[in-house]
Amino acid sequence: MENVLRPLLVIGGSVLLTLAIGWAGDRLLRKADERHHDTPLWGLLRRARVPYQLVLCAALLRGSYDQAKLLEGHQVGIGRTLSLVLIGAAAWSVIRIAGAVVETSYSRYARAHRDAARVRRVRTQVELIKRVVSAIVMVVAIAAMLLTFPAMRAAGASLLASAGILGIVAGVAAQSTLSNLFAGLQIAFGDMVRIGDTVVVDGEWGTVEEITLTFLTVRTWDERRITMPVSYFTSKPFENWSRGTPQMTGTVFWHLDHGAPVEAMREKLRDILRESPAWDGRAYSLVVTDTTPNTIQVRALMTAKDSDDIWAVRVAVRERMLTWLVAQHPYALPRVNTSQAALLPRHPPSPDGVRLHKDHEFPRTGRS
Numbered sequence: 001m002e003n004v005l006r007p008l009l010v011i012g013g014s015v016l017l018t019l020a021i022g023w024a025g026d027r028l029l030r031k032a033d034e035r036h037h038d039t040p041l042w043g044l045l046r047r048a049r050v051p052y053q054l055v056l057c058a059a060l061l062r063g064s065y066d067q068a069k070l071l072e073g074h075q076v077g078i079g080r081t082l083s084l085v086l087i088g089a090a091a092w093s094v095i096r097i098a099g100a101v102v103e104t105s106y107s108r109y110a111r112a113h114r115d116a117a118r119v120r121r122v123r124t125q126v127e128l129i130k131r132v133v134s135a136i137v138m139v140v141a142i143a144a145m146l147l148t149f150p151a152m153r154a155a156g157a158s159l160l161a162s163a164g165i166l167g168i169v170a171g172v173a174a175q176s177t178l179s180n181l182f183a184g185l186q187i188a189f190g191d192m193v194r195i196g197d198t199v200v201v202d203g204e205w206g207t208v209e210e211i212t213l214t215f216l217t218v219r220t221w222d223e224r225r226i227t228m229p230v231s232y233f234t235s236k237p238f239e240n241w242s243r244g245t246p247q248m249t250g251t252v253f254w255h256l257d258h259g260a261p262v263e264a265m266r267e268k269l270r271d272i273l274r275e276s277p278a279w280d281g282r283a284y285s286l287v288v289t290d291t292t293p294n295t296i297q298v299r300a301l302m303t304a305k306d307s308d309d310i311w312a313v314r315v316a317v318r319e320r321m322l323t324w325l326v327a328q329h330p331y332a333l334p335r336v337n338t339s340q341a342a343l344l345p346r347h348p349p350s351p352d353g354v355r356l357h358k359d360h361e362f363p364r365t366g367r368s
Contacts, residue, residue, distance in 0.1 A: 014060035022053035048096035054089035058082050083148050091141035098133045102126050116246070120194040124187070124211055127195065131213055186234055187211065193233055193240055198307040200239035201228065246306040247280070250314045254321070255295045260332035262288060262298065265321065269300050272320050278309040295334045 029046045062082040106126045110119050187193055197208045199218060206220035216233065218226040232238075241248065266286045273279040282303040290297035300317055304310035325332050 014057060017060060018053050018057040021056060022049055025049065025052070045097065045100050048093050048100065051089050051092035051096060055086060055093055058086035058089055062086055080148055084145050087141050087144050087148075091137050094137050095134050098137075099130055102130050102133075116196075120196040120242070123196070124194040127211060128213065135213070187216075187230055193238075194242070197240055197242035199241065201226070201232070241307045247282070247303065248305075248307055248310040249283070249301060249303050250310040252300045252302075252314050252318045252321075253289075254298045254300075254318075255334055256298055256325075256332050257334055258291075258296055260296065260298065260325075261329055262286070264329070265298065265300075265325075268321060268324055269302075269317065272317055273302055273313070276313050276316050278304055278313040278316070280305045280309070294336075 026046060026049050029049070062079065103126070106122060109122055113119055193199060193208055193211070193216070195208055195211055199206065199208060201218060204218065204220055204226055206218040206224075206226065208216065209219040209225070210217040211230070214230060216228050216230050218228065220226060269284060269286050273284050280303055283301070284303070285301045287299055287301075288296050289299045300321070302310075302313050302317060304313050
């Protein structure tokens, strides 16, 4: 009877104690979350209840398994398995708790500051800090798991002796990965590009959606995703429309006939902008910027508070101005001349015998 009751008491007691402590902890976190609605810390900590209970259960079983007198022939293997589970669950708990603390700090910062650019910068740094912490915890956990095996302990001295050579080989083999890793840290703390920034890369306009230690994702206006290595943003030029103030200046170009009513177009541009909610009222202008033998180039300039509004106001100005020209001044649109060219007048023969042909402007010798 003792051989049956002892394992049941040890294992069952460990499991029941784990469930009781986990239930009590979850109740306390839930009440704290209900009382403090302004901070998400307690609600985020509830996500760590599963790894926390797993850590508690593995620790209780690891400490009391010797008293269970169960499967004594496999006691070493079972003890090592419980140690591996304990290390893995502890790493999982640390990652969840660190994520909850970082997310809470970011939420408080976002509520306290109104500067959108600064908030995006902090968000980018927070995301990369979470990934760095997770990577470090996972590496330490894997190393701790490996050290539970006696063979790995014996190999530790030889590994340390050859660490220099291995480091050189690994550095050469993973040069691209390491460059992306350091580029990710440079982007996070160098404030080059942030999550939510509007950028133009390789001719594609979009918004930075995700930044990791190795790659960056840009969401384009048509909902496509462009994934690029972060080293691209530290080695090649790109446009960042969100740097500095979000205010922007946009332009619209038309190619029109030489007789286009430029002064009337200025007045029409003013009326269009006054009716457009996307225009911020700072500035506008309309000038002739270039001429060709057949057309003139007219440029309209307008301002807006951010990249989204400048796109909207440019589209509205381009469409409404063309509609107005077609309805009120159709002669201003570019035309292709198809009438016959005027002929050159006849000229008497020159003293040297050279005369002009009646249909051509180029001279030819006076040969019959």
